[in-house]
Structure formats: structure tokens, C-alpha cells
Amino acid sequence: MQLACAGAAxxxxxxxxxxxxxxxxxxxxxxxxxxxxxGARPPGSPPTL
Incomplete structure (x- = not known):
């Protein structure tokens, strides 16, 4: 559902x-x-351990 909404947006x-x-x-x-x-993707991504 999220992918469909992101595509429509x-x-x-x-x-x-x-x-x-x-x-x-x-x-x-x-x-x-x-x-x-x-540019917004790296700061918004969760840190990996």
C-alpha cells in the first residue's frame, strides 16, 4: 500500500x-x-549497527 501511495504521489x-x-x-x-x-534519504535512514 505504501509503495502504491508513493508512486501516486x-x-x-x-x-x-x-x-x-x-x-x-x-x-x-x-x-x-x-x-x-x-538528499533527504541518508539523514532519514535508520543507523545500522
Whole structure:
């Protein structure tokens, strides 16, 4: 269920971002979104022992 919700949220986020972003800025917006999402993963992951 979590995977399905995450997939739907990602699709919705991309669609909205494409609607509100000018054509010339699409790649930059995608890069920033990927950077922010990927950058949040290491601090949010549990420590391994």
C-alpha cells in the first residue's frame, strides 16, 4: 500500500510541477526535485549497527 501511495504521489508531483513550470525550466526543476529527494534519504535512514 505504501509503495502504491508513493508512486501516486510522485506522479502527481511531477504532473503539477510540469504544469506550473515554464518549458525552459523543466530540466532544472527535475534536477532540484531529485536532489532534494535524494538528499533527504541518508539523514532519514535508520543507523545500522
Amino acid at each position: 510522485g506522479t502527481t508531483q511531477r504532473s503539477i510541477r510540469q504544469i506550473v513550470t515554464k518549458a525552459g525550466m523543466q530540466a532544472r526543476m527535475q534536477a532540484v526535485s531529485t536532489w532534494l529527494t535524494s
